[in-house]
Amino acid sequence: MKKIILLGFLLSSCARGTIPTLEDIASGDAAVVDLGHALNRHNPYWPGPVYEPFQFKIIATLEKDGVYSGAFSMPEHLGTHLDAPNHFKLGQKAVDQLELSELVAPMAVIDVRSVVQGHSDYQLSLADVEAFEKKHGPIAEGTVVFALTGWGRYWNDFARYKNQDTLGRMHFPGFSSQAVSFLLEQRRIKGLGIDTLSVDFGPSRDFEIHHLVHGKGGYHIENAANLERVPSKGAWLLSAPIKIEKGSGGPARVWSAWRR
Ligand SMILES: [Zn+2]
Numbered sequence: 001m002k003k004i005i006l007l008g009f010l011l012s013s014c015a016r017g018t019i020p021t022l023e024d025i026a027s028g029d030a031a032v033v034d035l036g037h038a039l040n041r042h043n044p045y046w047p048g049p050v051y052e053p054f055q056f057k058i059i060a061t062l063e064k065d066g067v068y069s070g071a072f073s074m075p076e077h078l079g080t081h082l083d084a085p086n087h088f089k090l091g092q093k094a095v096d097q098l099e100l101s102e103l104v105a106p107m108a109v110i111d112v113r114s115v116v117q118g119h120s121d122y123q124l125s126l127a128d129v130e131a132f133e134k135k136h137g138p139i140a141e142g143t144v145v146f147a148l149t150g151w152g153r154y155w156n157d158f159a160r161y162k163n164q165d166t167l168g169r170m171h172f173p174g175f176s177s178q179a180v181s182f183l184l185e186q187r188r189i190k191g192l193g194i195d196t197l198s199v200d201f202g203p204s205r206d207f208e209i210h211h212l213v214h215g216k217g218g219y220h221i222e223n224a225a226n227l228e229r230v231p232s233k234g235a236w237l238l239s240a241p242i243k244i245e246k247g248s249g250g251p252a253r254v255w256s257a258w259r260r
Contacts, residue, residue: 018234174201
């Protein structure tokens with residue numbers, strides 16, 4: 001009898017897996033982590049002549065106007081944001097054209113923090129992916145694969161976060177093309193995520209990773225927060241980018257949920 005009860009328990013827990021229901025999330029029964037940084041004028045942004053910091057001004061106050069209201073402006077690719085496939089490729093979807101179903105995906109979080117220490121220009125390698133799969137099994141089709149580099153700890157220090165040398169070239173970790181080609185071709189992933197300014201490492205000039213992923217219709221989540229609080233496997237990604245018509249991406253509420 002005990003064996004039957006145990007078997008029943010095992011079967012039901014396997015069937016449930018780690019997928020939280022919407023009810024689990026709404027009731028607080030699921031584990032949820034906010035993967036976004038709050039927007040403010042101190043946020044890091046892409047250091048180019050056409051980019052600007054986040055700006056916010058109060059346009060009405062309760063004291064004076066009886067209503068509190070603000071107005072903001074920002075580049076699409078500032079803060080925790082989504083890169084739409086048309087960011088680097090003609091004919092690919094704009095941010096408003098992404099299906100909502102595309103914005104829900106299993107997450108894999110590959111921890112490369114120990115290698116990144118002392119090697120700012122590290123690129124997550126195929127060997128890192130293979131080591132991850134050896135431990136956690138093959139990455140499922142439709143997954144969004146995140147690199148946990150630990151770079152998020154510099155978020156509140158723009159100079160450290162972009163880490164420019166005397167020539168202005170940035171130094172922060174990203175993905176290698178070998179790893180990403182494997183993930184796209186052999187695992188058919190939906191996209192990538194990272195806790196730095198870009199999925200391409202800092203010194204990149206050709207943005208090869210952007211071309212590879214967007215060429216396959218995939219998207220990125222950049223400047224992700226709190227990745228260290230998400231399990232390596234079993235969590236789900238939920239992204240809600242702003243719906244800018246023909247936008248190349250945009251600020252997004254991004255979070256992760258899994259069944260406790
Ligand atoms: Zn971007």
